[in-house]
Structure formats: C-alpha cells, structure tokens
Amino acid sequence: MCADSPRSERRCTDLVGLLADFVEHQLPPEVHAELEKHLSRCPRCLCQLRTYQSTLSLLKSIKDEDLPEELRCTLKAFVTRNCRN
Numbered sequence: 001m002c003a004d005s006p007r008s009e010r011r012c013t014d015l016v017g018l019l020a021d022f023v024e025h026q027l028p029p030e031v032h033a034e035l036e037k038h039l040s041r042c043p044r045c046l047c048q049l050r051t052y053q054s055t056l057s058l059l060k061s062i063k064d065e066d067l068p069e070e071l072r073c074t075l076k077a078f079v080t081r082n083c084r085n
Contacts, residue, residue, distance in 0.1 A: 011038070012038075012042060012044060012045050015035055015038055015045060016045060016048055018031065018035055019048065019049055019052050020052070020083075022035050022036075022049070023049075023052065023053060023056065
C-alpha cells in the first residue's frame with residue numbers, strides 16, 4: 001500500500017500517466033514490471049487502472065451511430081486535445 005506522502009503521491013501521479021500504455025502493452029518490459037509491482041501495493045492506483053479498463057471496455061462497445069452527432073464531435077475534439085495515442 002502506498003504511503004500518504006508527497007513523494008508517493010508524485011510517484012502515483014507519474015505512474016497513472018502510464019496506464020494507457022500499460023493496458024496496451026506498449027511499455028518497455030522493465031517499466032511494465034515496475035508499474036505492475038506498484039499496482040500490487042497501491043489500491044488507489046489499482047482502482048484507477050480498473051476504472052480505465054472499464055471505461056475502455058464500455059467505449060469499445062458503443063457504435064458511432066449510437067451517439068448523437070454533437071456528442072461525437074465533442075468527444076473527438078476532447079480526444080484530439082488530450083490524448084497522445
């Protein structure tokens with residue numbers, strides 16, 4: 001479990017930024033192993049990982065035609081602005 005210290009919070013923040021690449025197996029093996037080890041000790045980060053995985057699963061199940069056009073445009077703009085993958 002992570003300690004509640006500024007150092008551990010910074011570490012959690014840094015690692016959470018890697019979750020997308022972790023889920024997609026795009027990290028170097030040593031970074032993947034380090035994140036896996038962190039997740040085994042940090043319930044907060046593990047919860048974020050599970051939330052991220054659930055969100056991905058839900059998004060993959062939605063078809064473009066299921067969303068109103070305005071929402072599709074808003075989501076596309078958000079993704080373009082905020083996602084690097």
